Amino acid sequence: PHILVLNGPNLSRLGKREPGIYGHRTLTDINAALEAAFPDVSFEFFQSEDEGEIIERLYDSEDRRSCAGVVLNAGALTHYSIALRDAISAVTLPVVEVHLSNIYAREEFRSKSVISAVCRGVVSGFGEASYHLGVQALLSLAEEGPK
Ligand code: DQA
Numbered sequence: 001p002h003i004l005v006l007n008g009p010n011l012s013r014l015g016k017r018e019p020g021i022y023g024h025r026t027l028t029d030i031n032a033a034l035e036a037a038f039p040d041v042s043f044e045f046f047q048s049e050d051e052g053e054i055i056e057r058l059y060d061s062e063d064r065r066s067c068a069g070v071v072l073n074a075g076a077l078t079h080y081s082i083a084l085r086d087a088i089s090a091v092t093l094p095v096v097e098v099h100l101s102n103i104y105a106r107e108e109f110r111s112k113s114v115i116s117a118v119c120r121g122v123v124s125g126f127g128e129a130s131y132h133l134g135v136q137a138l139l140s141l142a143e144e145g146p147k
Helices: 027-037 051-064 082-090 129-144
Strands: 002-007 042-047 067-073 095-099 121-124
Touching (some): 027 129, 051 082, 095 129
16 A cells, blocks of 8 residues: 655654654654555655645645555644645545644643544654554555445
């Protein structure tokens, strides 16, 4: 199966960015670990600081039709991007929302996700493992077959 791992703003800075919250591993480390853990999955990795590019990438995967789903860490877009929410609603691909940190255990403004309701499910708070759990969730869905 083919899976898109999509990361939004500031996730390019992982490793250097608030390591007490987000850990010391870079996005490159995290992506490499996914490839090692799931040798049968063909991964596509994309990160952007730009909301529009994230949305376009989502539509690209939808149109290619070969994609089993998307693991999405939308970063701060999670909390305010109605445009991203609408794009997730517009695609039929399953999207799993993931976060390194537990967004419910931090500042009040992070406890609201505007995308959760249109995602297939949410994984938040397990650090790098959140991505692995997201991939696992998509593989389980793919095994269940088309709805
Ligand atoms: C995050 C949580 C968001 O609140 C924050 O804006 C991020 C990262 C996480 O992975 O824990 O950029 O999505």
